[in-house]
Amino acid sequence: xxxxxxxxxxxxxxxxxxxxxIADLAGLLPDSCLITEERELVPFDTDAFVSYRRMPLAVVxxxxxxxxxxxxxxxxxxxxxxxxxxxxxxxSGGAIxxxxxxxxxxxxLNRILEVDFPNRAAVVQAGVTNxxxxxxxxxxxxxxxxxxxxQLACTIGGNIGMNSGGAHCLKYGVTTNNxxxxxxxxxxxxxxxxxxxxxxxxxxDLLGLICGSEGQLGIVTEATVRLIAKPEGARPVLFGFESxxxxxxxxxxxxxxxxxxxxxxxxxxxxxxxxxxFAHAGYPMDVEALLIVEVEGSDAEMDAMLERIIEIAxxxxxxxxxxxQSATEAALIWKGRxxxxxxxxxxxxxxxxxxxxxxxxxxxxxxxxxxxxxRYGLRVxxxxxxxxxxxxxLILFDANDPEExxxxxxxxxxxxxxxxxxxxCLTGEHGVGIEKRDxxxxxxxxxxxxxQMRVRAAFDPKWILNPSKVFPLDRRNGSQPGNQSAAGDxxxxx
Amino acid sequence: MSTTDIQYPGSEEExxxxxxxxxxxxxxxxxxxxxxxxxxxxxVQSSSxxxxxxxxxxxxxxxxxxxxxxxxxxxxxxxxAALAQNNQMLTFEPMDHRPLLAASGEPTIGGVFAGxxxxxxxxxxxxxxxxxxxxxxxxGSGEIVKSGGRVMKNVTGLDLVKLxxxxxxxxxxxxxxxxxVLPRPETAVTIAVSGLNDAEAAEAMAAALAMSVEVSGAxxxxxxxxxxxxxxxxxxxxxxxxRLEGLTPSVEVRTGRLVAEMSRRGTISVLEGxxxxxxxxxxxxxxxxxxxxxxxxWKVSVAPSxxxxxxxxxxxxxxxxxFYDWQGGLVWLRMEADSEADLVRxxxxxLGGGHATLVRADAATRASVPVFEPQPKPLEALARRIKDQxxxxxxxxxxRMTVGM
Numbered sequence: 001x002x003x004x005x006x007x008x009x010x011x012x013x014x015x016x017x018x019x020x021x022i023a024d025l026a027g028l029l030p031d032s033c034l035i036t037e038e039r040e041l042v043p044f045d046t047d048a049f050v051s052y053r054r055m056p057l058a059v060v061x062x063x064x065x066x067x068x069x070x071x072x073x074x075x076x077x078x079x080x081x082x083x084x085x086x087x088x089x090x091x092s093g094g095a096i097x098x099x100x101x102x103x104x105x106x107x108x109l110n111r112i113l114e115v116d117f118p119n120r121a122a123v124v125q126a127g128v129t130n131x132x133x134x135x136x137x138x139x140x141x142x143x144x145x146x147x148x149x150x151q152l153a154c155t156i157g158g159n160i161g162m163n164s165g166g167a168h169c170l171k172y173g174v175t176t177n178n179x180x181x182x183x184x185x186x187x188x189x190x191x192x193x194x195x196x197x198x199x200x201x202x203x204x205d206l207l208g209l210i211c212g213s214e215g216q217l218g219i220v221t222e223a224t225v226r227l228i229a230k231p232e233g234a235r236p237v238l239f240g241f242e243s244x245x246x247x248x249x250x251x252x253x254x255x256x257x258x259x260x261x262x263x264x265x266x267x268x269x270x271x272x273x274x275x276x277x278f279a280h281a282g283y284p285m286d287v288e289a290l291l292i293v294e295v296e297g298s299d300a301e302m303d304a305m306l307e308r309i310i311e312i313a314x315x316x317x318x319x320x321x322x323x324x325q326s327a328t329e330a331a332l333i334w335k336g337r338x339x340x341x342x343x344x345x346x347x348x349x350x351x352x353x354x355x356x357x358x359x360x361x362x363x364x365x366x367x368x369x370x371x372x373x374x375r376y377g378l379r380v381x382x383x384x385x386x387x388x389x390x391x392x393x394l395i396l397f398d399a400n401d402p403e404e405x406x407x408x409x410x411x412x413x414x415x416x417x418x419x420x421x422x423x424x425c426l427t428g429e430h431g432v433g434i435e436k437r438d439x440x441x442x443x444x445x446x447x448x449x450x451x452q453m454r455v456r457a458a459f460d461p462k463w464i465l466n467p468s469k470v471f472p473l474d475r476r477n478g479s480q481p482g483n484q485s486a487a488g489d490x491x492x493x494x
Numbered sequence: 495m496s497t498t499d500i501q502y503p504g505s506e507e508e509x510x511x512x513x514x515x516x517x518x519x520x521x522x523x524x525x526x527x528x529x530x531x532x533x534x535x536x537x538v539q540s541s542s543x544x545x546x547x548x549x550x551x552x553x554x555x556x557x558x559x560x561x562x563x564x565x566x567x568x569x570x571x572x573x574x575a576a577l578a579q580n581n582q583m584l585t586f587e588p589m590d591h592r593p594l595l596a597a598s599g600e601p602t603i604g605g606v607f608a609g610x611x612x613x614x615x616x617x618x619x620x621x622x623x624x625x626x627x628x629x630x631x632x633x634g635s636g637e638i639v640k641s642g643g644r645v646m647k648n649v650t651g652l653d654l655v656k657l658x659x660x661x662x663x664x665x666x667x668x669x670x671x672x673x674x675v676l677p678r679p680e681t682a683v684t685i686a687v688s689g690l691n692d693a694e695a696a697e698a699m700a701a702a703l704a705m706s707v708e709v710s711g712a713x714x715x716x717x718x719x720x721x722x723x724x725x726x727x728x729x730x731x732x733x734x735x736x737r738l739e740g741l742t743p744s745v746e747v748r749t750g751r752l753v754a755e756m757s758r759r760g761t762i763s764v765l766e767g768x769x770x771x772x773x774x775x776x777x778x779x780x781x782x783x784x785x786x787x788x789x790x791x792w793k794v795s796v797a798p799s800x801x802x803x804x805x806x807x808x809x810x811x812x813x814x815x816x817f818y819d820w821q822g823g824l825v826w827l828r829m830e831a832d833s834e835a836d837l838v839r840x841x842x843x844x845l846g847g848g849h850a851t852l853v854r855a856d857a858a859t860r861a862s863v864p865v866f867e868p869q870p871k872p873l874e875a876l877a878r879r880i881k882d883q884x885x886x887x888x889x890x891x892x893x894r895m896t897v898g899m
Contacts (some may be wrong), residue, residue: 198797198823198848199617203873205610258677301574355649360559
C-alpha cells in the first residue's frame with residue numbers, strides 16, 4: 001500500500017549495531033523489562049493509527065524512573081531514536097516507532113503513589129490508566145476530570161504527552177488544566193521535578209509546555225494531578241433535531257444564554273445508527289442530529305438547568321427529548337457515545353479527524369465536510385464535542401482498497417485544512433503525531449514552526465525523542481543530528 | 495525617565511522593527527504594557543522602553559463563541575466593559591496590582607497575561623494561563639510568531655502560549671492575545687464561617703472543597719486583617735469565606751448544603767450582592783496590605799494544607815501578617831521589616847515545596863533578593879536555554895525574572 005506520510009530514513013548504522021545495542025540494554029535493566037523477539041515486538045509496531053506500522057529495534061518496559069534515565073542516557077549518548085509509549089491508544093500515530101528506535105513503554109510504572117484529599121491531589125506513575133485514578137478516589141467522593149474515550153486503557157503519561165481532553169472538558173478543562181506536577185527524565189538521563197501540590201509552579205511554565213509535547217521533550221515517569229469533588233449527580237439528556245444546522249444553532253444559544261453544561265456532544269444520523277446498533281442506548285432513530293447534553297448537581301439543580309435548556313431546544317424545533325431515568329440508562333447513553341470509534345470500526349475501516357473550529361463555524365464546517373466527503377465518494381459519520389467546537393468526523397473506507405485508503409487520507413487532509421481556514425486548528429485533543437505533521441505548515445508560518453523547533457531543541461539537542469513526529473520532515477531546524485547549521489535557520493533541508 | 499524615552503509602536507511590524515534594531519545593537523529594552531506592575535520583579539537594566547499601550551483594541555469578539563481577541567495594549571477596563579455588556583467576564587479574576595504597589599496607569603490585557611495574573615477563582619476556573627488560547631508576539635530576534643488560536647481545544651504543536659503566560663516579557667513582546675471568556679454567574683453568595691483559627695480554617699476549606707457544591711473562592715482572613723475587608727463589615731473575629739456562584743436555584747441548593755456542613759464549625763453569616771463582590775475584590779487585590787508602605791509583601795504558592803504551617807513557623811521568628819486565598823494554597827505575607835527571603839524559602843522547602851514571589855519591596859531589596867523563586871540548577875539551565883531560543887541577544891526585559899536572563 002502506498003503511504004502518504006513519510007518517516008525519517010532509518011539510520012542504517014544503528015540498525016546494524018542491533019545485537020550490541022540489545023546487549024547494552026540488557027545491562028541497564030532486568031530481562032523481564034526488555035523485549036527483542038520479533039513476535040513480541042509486533043504489538044508495538046503501531047498505535048490506534050493503524051494504517052502505519054514500523055517495527056522498533058527493541059522495546060523496554062522500565063520499572064523505575066532510574067531505569068528510564070539509564071536507557072535514555074544510553075540512547076542519547078549513542079544517538080539512538082527513542083519512542084515514548086503509554087498504552088498505544090494514540091489516534092495520530094504519536095507512538096508509532098521506527099526501525100532504528102527503542103520504544104520506552106511506561107506500562108510497568110503503574111502504581112498510584114499517593115492520594116492526598118486535603119490538598120486534592122494524587123501522585124501517580126506515568127503508566128497508571130486514566131480511569132484507575134478516578135476509581136481509586138471514587139469512594140471518597142472525588143474524580144480525575146479529563147476523560148478521553150480511551151480512558152479504560154490510556155495512561156496518564158500518554159494523556160500528558162497529548163494533552164488529552166474528553167467529553168467533560170467543557171466544564172473541567174483538559175489535561176493541562178488538571179496537571180499540577182511531573183517528574184520527568186530529560187534527554188541526557190537527568191531527572192527533573194516540576195510543580196507539585198501547589199497550584200502554580202515557579203519560573204517559566206514548563207509544565208504547560210511539556211503537556212501536549214508528544215514525547216519530544218522528555219519522558220514523564222510520575223505526575224501529580226488535581227482531584228475534583230464528584231458532582232452529586234449527573235444526567236445526560238438526549239435532544240433529537242431534524243437537521244444538523246438546528247442542533248448546531250441550539251448549542252450556540254445554550255452557551256450564549258450563559259449556561260455551560262458539563263458536556264454537549266453531537267452525533268449525526270450515521271453516527272447515531274452506528275452507536276445505537278452497538279450500545280442499544282435508546283438513541284432516537286428518526287432524527288438527523290442528536291445532542292447529548294449533560295447537566296450535573298443535585299436533582300433540584302439539574303431540574304432548574306434542564307428547564308432552561310429545554311426551553312432553548314424547543315425554540316430550535318427539537319423533535320425528541322429523552323432524559324435518562326436511571327444511572328444504568330445514563331451509563332448506556334455514554335457507552336454509546338464513548339464507543340463511537342470502536343462501533344464504527346465494526347462496520348468499516350475509518351480514520352478520525354480532530355480539527356477544532358470556533359463555535360460559530362460549526363454549521364458551515366459540517367456542511368463543507370459533507371461536500372468534501374461526497375467529492376471523494378466516501379461516507380462520513382460525525383460525532384464530536386459540540387460545546388468546544390472539537391469535531392470528529394469519522395471517514396469510512398475499505399482498507400483493503402488502496403485507492404480508497406488514499407482517498408480517505410486526502411479527504412481527511414482537506415477537512416483539516418477547512419478547519420484551519422475557518423479559524424480553527426488541526427487537532428483539538430488527538431495530537432499531531434505523524435498524521436497531521438505535514439499539514440502543520442497550513443496552520444503555522446515558517447517563523448512559528450521555527451520557534452517551536454528551537455524550543456524543542458532546548459530540551460532534546462540531538463532530536464532523539466520521537467523524532468518523526470509533529471514537525472514536517474523538510475526544513476527542520478539546525479539542531480537535528482547531522483545538521484549543524486545555526487539554530488533558527490529554518491530553510492535547511494533535513 | 496522622561497516619556498520621550500518611551501517608544502509606543504502602533505503596529506506589530508513596528509514592534510518587530512524596534513526589537514530587531516535592539517537585538518542587532520544588543521541594546522536591552524524594557525517591555526511594558528500599562529506600567530502598573532513595573533515594581534514587580536527585578537529592576538530591568540535598560541535605557542530604552544517599549545510600551546504596547548498604543549497597540550490597542552478588541553479585534554474579535556462574538557459572545558456566543560466564548561472567546562475574545564485583543565491587541566496587547568488594550569486596557570483591561572475596556573475588555574471588562576465589553577464583556578459586562580454581554581453579561582460575560584474574565585473568569586480568572588485578574589488582580590489589580592495598583593493599590594498594593596501604589597502604582598498608577600491602566601493595566602493592559604497583555605500585561606495581565608505576561609504576568610499570569612489571576613485571582614480567587616483560580617481554584618475553580620484556572621489561572622490566566624489556563625484561559626489564554628492564543629498569542630501573537632515578537633521574539634527577541636524581531637520575528638513575528640503566533641501560537642495557539644481562537645478555539646478552546648488545541649494541541650497543534652508545542653504550547654508556546656503557556657510559556658508566554660507568566661514570562662514577564664522576557665521571551666517575546668506580546669502583540670495580540672486570544673482568551674476564553676465565560677458567562678457571568680447569575681448569582682454569587684459568600685458563606686462566612688467566623689471564629690476559626692488558621693489550622694481549623696484549612697480543615698474547613700478542605701472540607702468545603704471536598705463537597706460537591708462547587709466552591710469558586712475559598713479564603714481565610716485572620717483577625718488581624720479582618721476589618722480591612724468589605725469595609726469592615728465582617729464581625730466576630732477571623733472569617734473563613736466560601737463563595738458559591740451559578741444559576742440562582744442551584745446556588746440556593748448548594749448554599750443550604752454548605753451552611754449545614756459549616757455550621758458545625760463556626761458561626762455562619764451569608765453575604766450577598768455588593769458586599770460579597772466587594773469582599774472578593776479586596777481578597778483579589780490584597781487590600782489589607784495596600785497600606786501605602788513598601789513593607790515587603792510575599793505571594794506564596796504552596797500545598798493548601800501547608801499554608802498555615804508556614805505562617806505559624808514564620809511567626810515564631812519574625813514579625814509577619816498574613817491571610818490566605820486558594821483554599822490556603824496562596825498565602826499573602828506582609829513582613830514587618832526585612833523581607834526574610836531565606837527564612838520564607840527555607841520553611842517553604844521544609845513544608846514540601848512551592849514558591850514565593852516578592853511582590854512588593856523597595857528597588858534595592860528587589861535588586862539583591864531573588865524576587866522569583868530560585869529554580870533548582872537543572873531547571874534554571876533549561877530556562878536559560880529556552881530564553882536563548884526566544885531572545886538570543888538577551889534584549890527583552892533582561893534580569894526582570896532572574897539575574898543575567
